[in-house]
Amino acid sequence: MRSRSFPFLILVPIACWYVVFLVWPVINSFRTSFYEWNVIDPSFSPFIGLRNYIELLNDHVFIKSFWNTIIYVFLKTAIGVPLSLAVAVLLMRLKRGRDLHLFFIFLPAVCAVAAMSVLFRWLYQPTFGLFNTILKMLGLPPQGFLSDPAQAIYAIVATDIWQGLGYGTVIFLAGLMDIPVDFEEAAKIDGATGWQSFFKVTLPLLGNVTLFVVVTTLIGAFQVFDRIAVMTNQGGPGTSSYVIAYFIYRYGIFHMRVGYATAAAVIMFFMIIGLTLLQMRALKPRWRY
Amino acid sequence: MxxxxxxxxxxxxxxxxxxxxxxxxxxxxxxxxxxxxxxxxxxxxxxxxxxxxxxxxxxxxxxTLATYQELLDKLDFGRYFLNSVIVSTATTLLILFTSSLAGFVFAKYRFRWKEVYFLLILSSMMIPFAVIVIPLYMLVSNLGWIDTYAGLIVPMCVSAFGIFLMRQFMEGIPDALLEAARIDGASDWWIYYRVILPLSKSAASALGIFSFMWSWNNLFWPLMVTMSPEMRTLTLGVATLQWEYGVRYDAVITGAAIATIPVIIVYAFARRNFIQGLTLTGLKY
Structure with a gap:
């Protein structure tokens, strides 16, 4: 007999876990953001209304974190996604060695961001790093990379694009393989060039897959933390590579300004909700094919 | 040209x-x-x-293997490795257990508000970890779990993504198989263990590999929840090495190599599962 209680026997403990380790922390983030939270004795935490938020909007470090996050998410998605699609199309064309190439291209994606950040920090090292050595060999001026406030965040997102390339490639490749050959054949018979058939036939058919890759890439890039924590000295040089997740960590843990940090967390929460709604609206017509 | x-x-x-x-x-x-x-x-x-x-x-x-030796002897990289193995294995097993059970219930049972519950679980995937990290840290420290394996494992042991993946997969298992077992008087647990689990092996192994990799590579939470060096995971160990011995390039690079080697070995042997896992999730979205 199908027992009626079984689903609840399973779901009640899981629901409890969700309430304790997810819902409660989210509610607490909202609550503490209205207090000047006292870490040593929380009962001495004065309610200050929206003052944390007002201070945030006037805090140049937070504004910097905000824009850096936007730049980071934009570059990671706008460059990373088309690049992985291009690589997937390239791999589709290959007559041999596809699996081996895929193995190498996906390799960085399975490794820890922290370990790869350590590696790139060394490659970016201005005096004896590999990149500047190559630039010098080519007769080009050496760059500051991570030590240059104007370059740091771009140098960091570049490593993310490198490491994440294989993730999008694998998904796009699977999507491309799912498209029946007839469609492209038909386009060819109708006289479409390679580019036309790609943009008019293949790409629309990939809509669903593209949506998935874009959404997961956006959400992932939005949360960037490890790279900043490992590749920079406390978001430096200065505050030039702060992002929101790192801001929350620095202020909440190091400066012990819990209320202030959770106010930033609440802003991050609404940013991601806005981003999701925006995506749903922009991409909905292509949801199914 | x-x-x-x-x-x-x-x-x-x-x-x-x-x-x-x-x-x-x-x-x-x-x-x-x-x-x-x-x-x-x-x-x-x-x-x-x-x-x-x-x-x-x-x-x-x-x-020279001098740097390896130094890291393993002086900096306890052996201990970090052991911690990573313990934490990642426990987290993965718990995620597999909870995801397969919840996936089973969502795929094969009918009850009121089912889709609402499911949607609630799914929407939790969207919440950035940084949004909850500080209250979660306060909670775990109130529980007395700072610097413990429980603190490292329990807050990470349920995965919305896992539940979603297992449900998607288990919906493809024919109901007739379950009905046949039920007519024979099988209990829910028996069906779960003898019918559903063996048929979900491919999804479970994909989820297992991803959970393990994710847990092994996680930096943010171990950084929050550990204080003493003995509780560090390997990934956190590498990051700490960078923060404390940043100018010793030989040490940090060797540390990164030590943290990367196990992942590459697992990947080389199980790359089909890695790639299958991604495509399972990506296309059935």
């Missing part, structure tokens, strides 16, 4: 030329992925002085 050259050859030859060009491009891309790793592994065998020498050497002039 390619087209210009190829016009003189027959159609067949033209495609062959492009095959070569695409192959070369693919090789270049693969090399750009592999060279940083090669550089890291080769350099981990160099001495502390050779690694910062100008001009750079590609192959170590003298192979």
């Amino acid at each position: 390619g087209f210009f050259l190829s016009t003189k050859i027959a159609h067949n030859g033209k495609t062959r030329l492009w095959d070569v060009i695409w192959q070369l491009v693919a090789i270049l891309i693969s090399l750009s992925m592999v060279i940083p790793f090669l550089w890291m592994f080769l350099s981990s065998f160099k001495s502390a002085t050779e690694i910062i020498q100008i001009p750079l050497t590609f192959f170590p002039r003298k192979f």
